[in-house]
Amino acid sequence: MNHERGLKSVVFKIISSSKGLTLAMVFIIAGAIVTALFPPLVLERIVNLLIAPEQVPLNLPLAYFGLLAISGLFESGQNVMITKFGQKVTRGLRSEMCAKLQYLPVAYFTEHEPGKITSRFVNDVDAVDSMFTNGIISMFADAFKVLSILAVIFYKSKGLGLIMILITPLIFVMTRQFQKQILQAQLANRIAISKVNNHVPETIGNIRMIHTLFRQKYMEQKYDDYIEESYRATDKSNLYDSIYSPIVIFISACIIASMMILAALGGQVQQFFGITVGTAVAMIAYVSRVFEPIESIGMEIQNIQSAVAGIKRINEFLQEPERKKTDSSITNRELNPGNGPFIHFDHVSFSYDQEKTLENPIFNDLCFTVASGEAVTIAGRTGAGKSTIFRLLLGMYSPDEGRVLINGVDADKIPDTQKRKLFGYVEQSFHQVAGTVTDQISLFDPEISFTQVEDAAKLVGLHESILALAKGYDTEAEHAAFSQGQFQLLSIARAVAASPKILLLDEITANLDSDTEGRVLEALKRASQGRTVISISHRLHENTLNQRIIQIGNQTKEVI
Ligand SMILES: Nc1ncnc2c1ncn2[C@@H]1O[C@H](COP(=O)(O)OP(=O)(O)OP(=O)(O)O)[C@@H](O)[C@H]1O
Numbered sequence: 001m002n003h004e005r006g007l008k009s010v011v012f013k014i015i016s017s018s019k020g021l022t023l024a025m026v027f028i029i030a031g032a033i034v035t036a037l038f039p040p041l042v043l044e045r046i047v048n049l050l051i052a053p054e055q056v057p058l059n060l061p062l063a064y065f066g067l068l069a070i071s072g073l074f075e076s077g078q079n080v081m082i083t084k085f086g087q088k089v090t091r092g093l094r095s096e097m098c099a100k101l102q103y104l105p106v107a108y109f110t111e112h113e114p115g116k117i118t119s120r121f122v123n124d125v126d127a128v129d130s131m132f133t134n135g136i137i138s139m140f141a142d143a144f145k146v147l148s149i150l151a152v153i154f155y156k157s158k159g160l161g162l163i164m165i166l167i168t169p170l171i172f173v174m175t176r177q178f179q180k181q182i183l184q185a186q187l188a189n190r191i192a193i194s195k196v197n198n199h200v201p202e203t204i205g206n207i208r209m210i211h212t213l214f215r216q217k218y219m220e221q222k223y224d225d226y227i228e229e230s231y232r233a234t235d236k237s238n239l240y241d242s243i244y245s246p247i248v249i250f251i252s253a254c255i256i257a258s259m260m261i262l263a264a265l266g267g268q269v270q271q272f273f274g275i276t277v278g279t280a281v282a283m284i285a286y287v288s289r290v291f292e293p294i295e296s297i298g299m300e301i302q303n304i305q306s307a308v309a310g311i312k313r314i315n316e317f318l319q320e321p322e323r324k325k326t327d328s329s330i331t332n333r334e335l336n337p338g339n340g341p342f343i344h345f346d347h348v349s350f351s352y353d354q355e356k357t358l359e360n361p362i363f364n365d366l367c368f369t370v371a372s373g374e375a376v377t378i379a380g381r382t383g384a385g386k387s388t389i390f391r392l393l394l395g396m397y398s399p400d401e402g403r404v405l406i407n408g409v410d411a412d413k414i415p416d417t418q419k420r421k422l423f424g425y426v427e428q429s430f431h432q433v434a435g436t437v438t439d440q441i442s443l444f445d446p447e448i449s450f451t452q453v454e455d456a457a458k459l460v461g462l463h464e465s466i467l468a469l470a471k472g473y474d475t476e477a478e479h480a481a482f483s484q485g486q487f488q489l490l491s492i493a494r495a496v497a498a499s500p501k502i503l504l505l506d507e508i509t510a511n512l513d514s515d516t517e518g519r520v521l522e523a524l525k526r527a528s529q530g531r532t533v534i535s536i537s538h539r540l541h542e543n544t545l546n547q548r549i550i551q552i553g554n555q556t557k558e559v560i
Helices: 007-017 019-035 038-051 059-103 106-111 114-133 136-156 158-205 207-212 216-264 267-273 277-318 386-393 416-422 437-442 450-459 463-467 484-496 514-528
Strands: 343-350 363-370 375-379 401-406 423-426 502-506 532-536 548-551
Touching: 007 019, 007 059, 007 277, 019 059, 019 136, 038 059, 038 277, 059 114, 059 136, 059 277, 114 136, 114 277, 136 158, 136 277, 158 207, 158 216, 158 277, 207 216, 216 277, 343 386, 363 401, 375 386, 386 401, 386 502, 386 532, 416 423, 423 484, 437 450, 437 484, 450 463, 450 484, 450 514, 484 514, 502 514
Parallel strands: 375 532, 375 548, 423 502, 502 532
Antiparallel strands: 343 363, 343 401
16 A cells, blocks of 8 residues: 555545545535525515515515525535534544554654654644635635625626625725734734743742742743733734624625615616615625625635645655565565574664765674574664664664675565564563553554463563452553563563564663562573573673673674
8 A cells, every 4th residue: 555645645535435425515515505595585575575565475485484494504514514524534634644654664753753743643634624624615615605695696786796796805805904913913812821821830940049039020020021912912803803893894884875875876877786675685685694704715714824834744744755665475484593594684784874874884894693592692882783783673774785684584574464473672661552461461462362461471470460460461551550670571571472583682671670680680581492582781791691792883894
């Protein structure tokens, strides 16, 4: 499956997978636009009959109320459908982005802060949602509403239609100006409020220093300035808000009054503007209906504008290059140790920064082998590249030159499906997942049975402690009061649960006291039986597993 495509094609895919919903939405929007035009036309007929004077058939007022009700229903339906459609797009987009995450190379996660990635999923997707629910679709619906009203007015009276066509863009420009001013004031208010919110904890946190250095007046003044800023901004926003409506009412009254005056004039003007009393009533109804969608279009444009940046960022995220393809034909059997070296770093050169590969590589022509069942320790100063060796072995990165081989197979070609049966990776600290104690060990892997989970816990000596918990293996991990050492044992159990051939141990006793360290090392000895073990250690004098040591770190040709 290709996940390297832009937002546009993802949205098209979501839309085409929900054709029924899209068609229903288009139908309901069209219904809302058309049905809103009818009630004033019926009113026109009623008034004309009353003026005639003629009997008004009962079905006309009934039709008027019926049409108003249908139009209201379509209007509500439109809102429901647009929201539903927006939710559908948002859900589809989030799941597409989540799938994309799985295909990104490890480097992406080191180069981008977690907060920023999360913000793509939360704020930026919300921006797309608001673009659909309160932006582009409603904007088209409102634009059609305005156009259809103008068309009916033009059809009824050319002169009045022309006046409306000339005035509508002016009303739109005025509305946008008001909205921009209100938005600016609201933004200024938000900034002022965030300053106020920061100021309070800052004052509390530094209260002793403020007293000692006699800065009370200064802090008080700053607080007053911020709330004054917020007060002014709110005041401005309220002012624009409160004068907009009377202005609109005044303009609409002026339009209606001038229409009526022109319609009442005689001669040539009468021909151009002339309307019946009934039509005049209908025109009044139409004019008052045209302002609402114009105001909405302004807000929708604003929503679209503020969504643009988020949409751009999501687009970039979706188009991020994905990690190298693995070879799905590689089977577990191919990774069973054979005659040659089990692990082979074959003249490996590597640098994280591709542009500086030649100037400053982490490894330059690194060579070493590890036999099956052997236990080795990688040693070297901080930053020498010990963890990088693990990352290359796990296939997270590819060497710039040379090959990293496991039983003759390139490590970066090994598919994810084989990794757990091949590697058990124990890190310095335990990373808990949401779930039970069993889940901590199995990591929700359906191929790991409960017996395997239990065996792993027994192997590391945790079985009894787990049974002592309120719900044993079914205890939620957050309610299991494990010590740091027990968490590290859990980490080893997790690593060996799938019976991997290779154990990678990254400074696993670094954060433990000597007593706990002893227990963990004992568990480790048991877990290492029959496996190839590579450890990273700073404390070589404590190399209790009596392993061969591979020293790295002089950045020159290294053959070990
Ligand atoms: N994702 C990364 N992107 C760029 N540089 C990195 C990345 N990870 C590590 N490095 C750099 O590569 C070098 C080797 O890092 P590595 O973590 O392999 O060292 P280490 O020997 O395990 O260090 P330590 O003993 O401190 O854990 C360091 O200079 C580190 O800053």
